[in-house]
Amino acid sequence: MAELNINERQAGDVTVLDMSGKITIGEGSVALRTAIRRLLEEGKKRILLNLAGVSYIDSSGIGELVSSYTAIGKEGGQLKLLNLTQKIKDLLTITKLLTVFDVYDNEAEALNSFK
Amino acid sequence: MTVEELSLPSRIDTVATAAAAVADFVGRSGISDDAAFGIDMAVREAVTNAVLHGNRQDEDKIVEIILKSSPDAVEISVHDQGPGFHPEEVPDPTAPENILKTSGRGIFFMRSFMDEVDWSIRPGGGTTVRMLKRR
Numbered sequence: 001m002a003e004l005n006i007n008e009r010q011a012g013d014v015t016v017l018d019m020s021g022k023i024t025i026g027e028g029s030v031a032l033r034t035a036i037r038r039l040l041e042e043g044k045k046r047i048l049l050n051l052a053g054v055s056y057i058d059s060s061g062i063g064e065l066v067s068s069y070t071a072i073g074k075e076g077g078q079l080k081l082l083n084l085t086q087k088i089k090d091l092l093t094i095t096k097l098l099t100v101f102d103v104y105d106n107e108a109e110a111l112n113s114f115k
Numbered sequence: 116m117t118v119e120e121l122s123l124p125s126r127i128d129t130v131a132t133a134a135a136a137v138a139d140f141v142g143r144s145g146i147s148d149d150a151a152f153g154i155d156m157a158v159r160e161a162v163t164n165a166v167l168h169g170n171r172q173d174e175d176k177i178v179e180i181i182l183k184s185s186p187d188a189v190e191i192s193v194h195d196q197g198p199g200f201h202p203e204e205v206p207d208p209t210a211p212e213n214i215l216k217t218s219g220r221g222i223f224f225m226r227s228f229m230d231e232v233d234w235s236i237r238p239g240g241g242t243t244v245r246m247l248k249r250r
Contacts, residue, residue, distance in 0.1 A: 063220065069215075094227055
């Protein structure tokens, strides 16, 4: 089984990536980077990462989230985060990234925020 | 005192191998789940640094890990065979100008999750990071 599974779905003009597994150095971080690059190449710039199934993230994974955030921002798009586990929320808090990312616990609210 | 030693190749997949071995050791040591989570985070970052920045993925070089469990604490040392490391040269990743950097948070996590973290240069070369988590 892959370290990180990513399922893509479309909700209006927002692309939702439902992710499960680990975003860690190596396979997990690369899978996220590849998915975001492909979406940008397809012109999909409104992206919601659903991290409900992500049990673990390391500094490499956090770096990849930041890299995704800035890459999408440069293209005039938006990256938002949905359903963080408490542990990931804690990691974003101590790294002061929780205030950088737009974070939601409710998908409908997250989707509406893109409008 | 229980002591175990691991000797692993300088590859990215060593990070997961080391984390699994440490989780097994920590599980047997009877430390709390919260402490075990912190140790797991710190070990992954320490081994990542040893593989990437210390040994630079040179497979002729190895990463050694020494695990010690006592009634008071769990101590983990990670040795590499690299050119040496100076933690004071790593900028604070939470400083406003560094928050959006894509790297540089590993040391910060190690210090955040462990009670003691220190680095030393080994006789004969390489760096040792020693991390301690009290019970």
